[in-house]
Amino acid sequence: MHTVDAIHTRRSIRSYQPRPVDRSVIEEILWDAAQAPTPPASGDTPFTFVVIDGADRVALYGSQAFELARTAPQSGSANDWLDLDEFSVFFNAPVVIVICAEPDERGEAVQNCSRAGQNLMLSAEARGLGTCWVETALPWLREPQTGAELGIPDTLTPFAAFTLGHPQGMPAGKPRERPPIIWTP
Numbered sequence: 001m002h003t004v005d006a007i008h009t010r011r012s013i014r015s016y017q018p019r020p021v022d023r024s025v026i027e028e029i030l031w032d033a034a035q036a037p038t039p040p041a042s043g044d045t046p047f048t049f050v051v052i053d054g055a056d057r058v059a060l061y062g063s064q065a066f067e068l069a070r071t072a073p074q075s076g077s078a079n080d081w082l083d084l085d086e087f088s089v090f091f092n093a094p095v096v097i098v099i100c101a102e103p104d105e106r107g108e109a110v111q112n113c114s115r116a117g118q119n120l121m122l123s124a125e126a127r128g129l130g131t132c133w134v135e136t137a138l139p140w141l142r143e144p145q146t147g148a149e150l151g152i153p154d155t156l157t158p159f160a161a162f163t164l165g166h167p168q169g170m171p172a173g174k175p176r177e178r179p180p181i182i183w184t185p
């Protein structure tokens with residue numbers, strides 16, 4: 001699929017087929033994600049990917065994340081999703097990918113993880129897979145107990161999380177409006 005087509009056809013997928021995603025495909029997607037531009041001139045990879053593989057595990061973790069998000073809501077827009085009927089943090093996805101980095105005061109870590117995340121979503125789209133960015137999972141992912149269970153080193157903070165899987169249909173989504181553009185005189 002052409003990059004421009006992937007950009008325009010990608011939609012947040014909240015329903016997945018039960019079949020797993022091949023680990024080789026996941027690795028290719030993460031390799032694509034790691035091509036995102038990074039501030040260090042060295043080109044060093046400033047993030048780490050954590051893969052949660054398996055629909056049953058993802059569902060169990062999703063219910064834990066949901067419980068925490070409901071009982072200890074965070075300030076910010078991520079709470080909106082909790083009000084949706086029959087909301088499920090990770091839906092029925094077979095895979096969740098968490099992008100982690102060492103936190104920094106200048107906010108580069110979150111930007112690095114976000115750039116990699118955008119690549120990840122477009123790569124998945126180009127490969128016929130679906131994703132959804134799931135911010136509602138972050139409070140749970142940042143719990144020390146979760147970090148220990150998932151094997152995330154203390155030095156790393158989860159900044160972005162995505163479901164991944166074979167989509168169960170493609171939602172129409174909301175067509176974007178043309179953005180304001182200022183052509184300099």
Ligand SMILES: Cc1cc2nc3c(=O)[nH]c(=O)nc-3n(C[C@H](O)[C@H](O)[C@H](O)COP(=O)(O)O)c2cc1C
Binds near residue numbers: 011133137
């Ligand atoms: C930073 C960020 C966090 C998001 N968190 C969630 C989330 O927790 N749950 C969810 O269902 N969708 C989440 N989304 C997906 C947005 O709802 C979605 O991108 C938006 O509605 C536009 O739809 P589209 O992705 O289909 O174009 C998030 C998107 C972004 C960029």
